[in-house]
Amino acid sequence: MKAVILVSGGLDSATVCGYVKSLGAEIYVLSFDYGQRHKAELKAAVKVAKMFGAVRHEIIPLSLPASSGNALTDASVAVPMGVSITGIPVTYVPARNTLFLSYALGFAEVVGAKDIYIGASSVDYSGYPDCRPEYFEAFNKMAAIATKVGVEGEPIQIKTPLLYLTKAQTIELGMKHGVDYSITVSCYTADDDGRACGRCDSCQLRKKGFAEAGVADVTQYGH
Amino acid sequence: MKAVILVSGGLDSATVCGYVKSLGAEIYVLSFDYGQRHKAELKAAVKVAKMFGAVRHEIIPLSLPASSGNALTDASVAVPMGVSITGIPVTYVPARNTLFLSYALGFAEVVGAKDIYIGASSVDYSGYPDCRPEYFEAFNKMAAIATKVGVEGEPIQIKTPLLYLTKAQTIELGMKHGVDYSITVSCYTADDDGRACGRCDSCQLRKKGFAEAGVADVTQYGH
Secondary structure (H helix, E strand, C coil), X not given: CEEEEECCCCHHHHHHHHHHHHCCCXXXXXXXXXXXXXXXXXXXXXXXXXXXXXXXXXXXXXXXXXXXXXXXXXXXXXXXXXXXXCCCCXXXXXXXXXXXXXXHHHHHHHHCCCEEECCCCCCCCCCCHHHCHXXXXXXXXXXXXXXXXXXXXXXXXXXXXXXXXXXXXHHHHHHHCCCCHHHCCCCCCCCCCCCECCCCXXXXXXXXXXXXXXXXXXXXXXX | CEEEEECCCCHHHHHHHHHHHHCCCEXXXXXXXXXXXXXHHHHHHHHHHHHCCCCEEEEEXXXXXXXXXXXXXXXXXXXXXXXXXXXXXXXXXXXXXXXXXXXXXXXHHHHCCCEEECCXXXXXXXXXXHXXXXXXXXXXXXXXXXXHHHHCCCCCEEXXXXXXXXXXXXXXXXXXXXXXXXXXXXXXCCCCCCCECCXXXXXXXXXXXXXXXXXXXXXXXXX
16 A cells, blocks of 8 residues: 655654554655745655655655745744734645645656545644645545546545644654654744744644643754 | 636647637736646747736746656657547646646735636547546635635636637637737647647647638648
8 A cells, every 4th residue: 555645844744654654554755845944844854754664755846826925935924923823824825735735646646646645634723724624525526536546436535634633632643653753843933953943833832732642842942 | 807827838728818818807827847848838838928918927847746657748658649539648647737727726816816717628638537627616616615715705716718619619719819829839749949740639639620610720830
């Protein structure tokens, strides 16, 4: 069994790798270099892919349509710092998951994988339209129609094992499957060595997760 | 009204430009440089965008997952020459339209366009899974759920004005809207100056279209 996994280098996608590895799958890792501020993420993705013995890891250069106006790629937009999020966050990037999954769909068809895994959570990221259960359902319906393998009867499916898990539950799942979270990077403003700020929304969510799971926080802080 | 149009530089997308221009839309043209053999297509796309006064034309570098195994990007796979097509053609590229439309979806959201036009035909290209009416319907459903504008009530829609037209009917539509087909390139093996072979499937389909429409074939042949 071959599985494609979208790996950002963060906590969630590393957990997915551990989980999918436990299913006995042959792992194909995809990461995207879309001009994200924090290149430390991609370095972490390389470590994660290695940790789980991926048979292939591709880092795809992909310029996103939104080159400005969102907090993940535009240095002039402030990243959210401990502000409670309502509505759609400023870290929303138009069609990002759709673009990533579309690429993964083609890649899966090329390598002969039937499953594409993404570490999306509708609990922690409920503000993102493209992290909701109904989104993944709609994508799967489209994907079944779009591809040769789908037409021939074996559609490729997007799988979202973390969709209904809190951050704490995700961490528990990862610990069960041997994920070393010290090599993962979640911080929106991580430095080049992957050290986290401890203050941004992403850091706070992660901290809270470790605390709630009762697991020691192995995150490397320090800037 | 703003409209995004996917323009390859071929006959179909040029026709769509003429049609959309006649609706009074402000035109945003997207083309993709995905390592296609025939760069003459992209040169033609530039001419087409200019001909219809596009306010913006972006050529997006996009490495497709299928770097080998299909006739459009892999020089070791023969392009079909006048063979009647049954089933899914060798020119099928996994998830190509899905990837292009996903990019266009994000781009449309960024520039504030509500419509994305693509010159797909289910008549002439019935073998491609991602040229069928049900595919575009499924993509639209997904797109409405995927985006901020969709969630807020104004989904972006993929529009396919050529979907039920034969090549001859497409040419008639284009002639009505002032399309100069001499600048378009359809040939799978066009030379650098855009001159067509006249023998490949794409050339033959185009020739037949001009003949059936009773319109002089202005294609530049010559290699």
